[in-house]
Amino acid sequence: xxxxxxxxxxxxxxxxxxxxxxxxxxxxxxxxxxxxxxxxxxxxxxxxxxxxxxxxxxxxxxxxxxxxxxxxxxxxxxxxxxxxxxxxxxxxxxxxxxxxxxxxxxxxxxxxxxxxxxxxxxxxxxxxxxxxxxxxxxxxxxxxxxxxxxxxxxxxxxxxxxxxxxxxxxxxxxxxxxxxxxxxxxxxxxxxxxxxxxxxxxxxxxxxxxxxxxxxxxxxxxxxx
Numbered sequence: 310x311x312x313x314x315x316x317x318x319x320x321x322x323x324x325x326x327x328x329x330x331x332x333x334x335x336x337x338x339x340x341x342x343x344x345x346x347x348x349x350x351x352x353x354x355x356x357x358x359x360x361x362x363x364x365x366x367x368x369x370x371x372x373x374x375x376x377x378x379x380x381x382x383x384x385x386x387x388x389x390x391x392x393x394x395x396x397x398x399x400x401x402x403x404x405x406x407x408x409x410x411x412x413x414x415x416x417x418x419x420x421x422x423x424x425x426x427x428x429x430x431x432x433x434x435x436x437x438x439x440x441x442x443x444x445x446x447x448x449x450x451x452x453x454x455x456x457x458x459x460x461x462x463x464x465x466x467x468x469x470x471x472x473x474x475x476x477x478x479x480x481x482x483x484x485x486x487x488x489x490x491x492x493x494x495x496x497x498x499x500x501x502x503x504x505x506x507x508x509x510x511x512x513x514x515x516x517x518x519x520x521x522x523x524x525x526x527x528x529x530x531x532x533x534x
Contacts, residue, residue: 340505341369341406348373350387350419357392365399370504372497373422374410387418393447400425408500410493411435411484414472417446423483424453428500430486430493431475437483438472457482 344367346360364371387393400407409426415437423429423437439446446467454463458481466473478484486496 338508343370345372370406372408376412388447394449397449418450421450421453429484431484432490435475436472437478439467
């Protein structure tokens, strides 16, 4: 419910340059909601399903924290299940602003979560790559990566297998912001404050607004003549 405050007529009248007060209201508009999800690459099927359920209910800003301490999911669950394809569809169909925070090694199918994010932040210790060609990679990963890097770069990463550092990934367009862990956390706080803080907006009754704008136009025409 919007909280309306009166006594803003002078501000609106000054903005419209009418020289008089106008009946107006000021409303507090809530900002976007925020949801933070920790996403390790190695977890159970139930945990992945819980992650998908939470993501399907989210809107506004969603912060994905990829905090891996291992290089690869040896069981290859992500590569052989439809889970990532469902995640791609959810993010593509819902109104959300996804921020991906990368700390540690990001490998194989986990690269898809980086590619579908609108903003990617990484610490200097983060690395990216494909250890094995196509063996541990879900098909949707290469489709999602086209949002950020070219097919030529994807092919080279898959064939060579070298890990990319955070700065090199930023140069290729895979990462948007690189810094120390403290700098990354500060940037997250800034993004939340900028996009999720409530804002104030003025409202007027339509007849009053139309009348005020008409009087302003007539005054301008009189001065021009």
